[in-house]
Amino acid sequence: MxxxxxxxxxxxxxxxxxxxxxxxxxxxxxxxxxxxxxxxxxxxxxxxxxxxxxxxxxxxxxxxxxxxxxxxxxxxxxxxxxxxxxxxxxxxxxxxxxxxxxxxxxxxxxxxxTQIFNNNTLLVLDLSNSVLSTSLQELKEASISFVNSVMPASPSENFKMAIYWFDGEDELHLLNDLTADAGQLVSSIEGITSDISNDPSTDLYGAVIKSTNKAEDLINEYEGQSIISAASVVIFTDGTDQASRYTESDALKKVNNADENVSYFTIGLGGEIDEEVLKSIGKTSSAFAGNKEELVTTFNEISVKVSGQANSxxxxxxxxxxxxxxxxxxxxxxxxxxxxxxxxxxxxxxxxxxxxxx
Missing domain, CATH: 2.60.40 (Immunoglobulin-like)
Structure with missing residues (x-):
């Protein structure tokens, strides 16, 4: 470090x-x-x-x-x-x-x-057309459950979460900035609508690269304040990369060369995902839901591991x-x-x- x-x-x-x-x-x-x-x-x-x-x-x-x-x-x-x-x-x-x-x-x-340690979670959601048109409500319920499971019951400045989303654009969109307020995160999730995206494609590899940059920026920022920190990147998707702006090797290289205090978790939904790729990206842990009805359970499975990471x-x-x-x-x-x-x-x-x- x-x-x-x-x-x-x-x-x-x-x-x-x-x-x-x-x-x-x-x-x-x-x-x-x-x-x-x-x-x-x-x-x-x-x-x-x-x-x-x-x-x-x-x-x-x-x-x-x-x-x-x-x-x-x-x-x-x-x-x-x-x-x-x-x-x-x-x-x-x-x-x-x-x-x-x-x-x-x-x-x-x-x-x-202790007071010398900050933990940050970046929840990164796939809001491409396939999700918005078929499983948005289930994703919102699962994401809210995730927030409530990971965030401490009593808000603490040592534990914060931010939520981002991606579609086909070459951008990692901010849904809610880093905060210790679980209620604020939940409200942001509840506010997601089916017309939020302007590009129906999926820039999965770009999301991996950009979220890694943000996680490392956070660690460096806290380092400048003489505070040890760690970050967990949690990525949900229901498919494979379709935008092809970045390669699989680009994304995996970014993950494998990331700061040692960045942990990676992936959640996959349905039959169109590439489990091996998601397991490689989610090198800390990954979980898969066969259908949208399993999303809450799958998100909760990962939330336990994210919380455990912070408390280890x-x-x-x-x-x-x-x-x-x-x-x-x-x-x-x-x-x-x-x-x-x-x-x-x-x-x-x-x-x-x-x-x-x-």
């Missing part, structure tokens, strides 16, 4: 360095930063969870903070974990292996969806016992969910660390 100025504080911050570990050859810098291949001395065994570090920083006099995401090996988010699901290990240069950090002594805490980010903070002069130190975060476990390893520099912590 490209966060350069993650948080502005009066207190001094020391940036994390590249990760490492003590291994059998005595190389304290053997494991790359953010690696899920943690030191073998911990003997964790095969992992079923993947932890991805989004950002990390230290704050004097001795606080260490790591912002990370948890998925299973199929890429599904793992939301709703609490502090009891995590074990934290620390290793200094004089330690042969890692020592477990005491939660009480280190004031360790793990928090989901965690902030870990603790007061390290390491002090100035101890140099760089290794840190491992292990997560457990049911019978699954996984871990990630990183390191921090304790220069300037003293007693006490925020």
């Amino acid at each position: 490209k966060i350069k100025n993650f948080i502005t504080m009066v207190t001094v911050m020391v940036t994390f360095l590249a990760c490492g570990t003590y291994d059998d050859d005595g190389d304290f810098n053997a494991i790359p930063d953010g690696s899920n291949n943690v030191d073998k001395c911990l003997n964790f065994g095969e992992a079923q969870l993947e932890l991805t570090i989004q950002d990390k920083y230290t704050t004097l006099p001795g606080k260490v903070s790591v912002f990370f995401k948890v998925n299973d090996l199929q890429g599904n988010p793992v939301p709703g974990l609490t502090a009891n699901n995590f074990t934290i290990y620390e290793q200094g240069r004089n330690d042969d292996c890692f020592n477990t950090i005491s939660s009480s002594e280190s004031q360790a805490r793990i928090s989901p969806n 980010y965690y902030l870990f903070e603790y007061c390290s016992p390491k002090r100035d002069g101890s140099g760089t130190n290794n840190l491992v975060i292990q997560a457990r969910s049911g019978t699954m476990q996984g871990a990630v390893q990183t390191k921090f520099d304790a220069t300037g660390f003293t007693g006490g912590c925020e």
Whole structure:
């Protein structure tokens, strides 16, 4: 992730360095930063969870903070974990292996969806002629259900959604700008009429490319405000690309090269869609409705995964016992969910660390 100025504080911050570990050859810098291949001395065994570090920083006099995401090996988010699901290990240069950090002594805490994280959803609807003439009412009902499922019951500036639509024009039309107000989104959907479009064709690949640009622009905008963010692009269509302005390879290249914090979901309706293409575009998850009567159920299926994606980010903070002069130190975060476990390893520099912590 490209966060350069993650948080502005009066207190001094020391940036994390590249990760490492003590291994059998005595190389304290053997494991790359953010690696899920943690030191073998911990003997964790095969992992079923993947932890991805989004950002990390230290704050004097001795606080260490790591912002990370948890998925299973199929890429599904793992939301709703609490502090009891995590074990934290620390290793200094004089330690042969890692020592477990005491939660009480280190004031360790793990928090989901903190004030330093914003999540944005872009709902992108196909309003080409085939949808408007045959399944508009069902699409509106499904989209409203989606909004109500994804948006928090209590509005929060950390969770916002925008709605766009496309037809055959070379434009991604705005239906409702980014907002935390679910009622406003619902009203916009209810206001869709069958004569909204002037071009009956389908510019699916263009919609993929343009919505990716908007998602990445949002992430960059928040980055400029020292806020970590993620975006989910949810695309609905009942057919294939007919406008042919852009190629399938153009769209897939855009998806596959997108910022790592952009997730993709696709929803397909009917027998004219190309499921393989939609699965490739919806690389996070995809779902298909055989007929318009199944749309609400299918949208709800995706809404659960979009919500899970947003709630699978965690902030870990603790007061390290390491002090100035101890140099760089290794840190491992292990997560457990049911019978699954996984871990990630990183390191921090304790220069300037003293007693006490925020």
